[in-house]
Amino acid sequence: DAGVIQSPRHEVTEMGQEVTLRCKPISGHNSLFWYRQTMMRGLELLIYFNNNVPIDDSGMPEDRFSAKMPNASFSTLKIQPSEPRDSAVYFCASSLLQGATYEQYFGPGTRLTVT
Amino acid sequence: TQLLEQSPQFLSIQEGENLTVYCNSSSVFSSLQWYRQEPGEGPVLLVTVVTGGEVKKLKRLTFQFGDARKDSSLHITAAQTGDTGLYLCAGRAGGTSYGKLTFGQGTILTVHP
Numbered sequence: 001d002a003g004v005i006q007s008p009r010h011e012v013t014e015m016g017q018e019v020t021l022r023c024k025p026i027s028g029h030n031s032l033f034w035y036r037q038t039m040m041r042g043l044e045l046l047i048y049f050n051n052n053v054p055i056d057d058s059g060m061p062e063d064r065f066s067a068k069m070p071n072a073s074f075s076t077l078k079i080q081p082s083e084p085r086d087s088a089v090y091f092c093a094s095s096l097l098q099g100a101t102y103e104q105y106f107g108p109g110t111r112l113t114v115t
Numbered sequence: 116t117q118l119l120e121q122s123p124q125f126l127s128i129q130e131g132e133n134l135t136v137y138c139n140s141s142s143v144f145s146s147l148q149w150y151r152q153e154p155g156e157g158p159v160l161l162v163t164v165v166t167g168g169e170v171k172k173l174k175r176l177t178f179q180f181g182d183a184r185k186d187s188s189l190h191i192t193a194a195q196t197g198d199t200g201l202y203l204c205a206g207r208a209g210g211t212s213y214g215k216l217t218f219g220q221g222t223i224l225t226v227h228p
Contacts, residue, residue: 004157031214033215033216042218042219042221043158043203043221045218050214091157091158093157097214102146102207102214102216103160104148104160104205105160106150106157106158107157108155108156108157109155109156
């Protein structure tokens with residue numbers, strides 16, 4: 001299995017620009033999670049989907065952030081307009097909800113730098 | 116809001132030493148997971164514990180879930196430089212949480228040769 005795929009791996013952009021991060025979950029998984037990781041705040045859950053439907057977006061910091069999952073094999077996280085404080089590593093994770101374990105498998109992350 | 120507190124936040128030891136990382140909460144979790152993250156990569160699942168009092172061993176790593184399912188520990192015996200990384204605990208609440216995990220802040224472990 002290819003694992004969770006994220007692109008791009010690195011993104012450098014200027015303040016005010018739109019940024020789109022992409023994620024391809026593991027085939028057959030039915031849940032997808034977007035996280036943000038910084039030294040100060042650790043790993044924060046932004047939003048998660050189950051069967052392509054957003055379940056909880058309470059972690060999305062502001063209206064500048066939006067996420068979509070148009071089908072079971074693709075999701076995007078968009079920041080518009082971007083700000084320097086959005087600089088972080090963004091992870092996508094997928095999971096197959098069955099049984100009692102709900103293990104999440106993480107992608108390699110996208111390192112975003114907003115100047 | 117469920118919170119998980121990890122301690123210590125930083126741990127710097129010599130190769131061959133033993134160590135324990137703790138993960139505590141005032142909330143009950145239906146399961147608890149431990150992840151390890153290396154620089155430039157995403158967290159990788161090490162183990163899941165489900166039953167209160169459960170103990171799982173993974174080579175030199177021993178994981179324990181508290182009897183009340185509110186806390187967990189990770190013990191590493193004879194640490195090696197390859198154990199260096201960020202260790203994260205993550206708990207899942209019961210009910211219709213759709214697999215949502217609450218992560219601790221992490222413990223940064225550095226093992227010196």
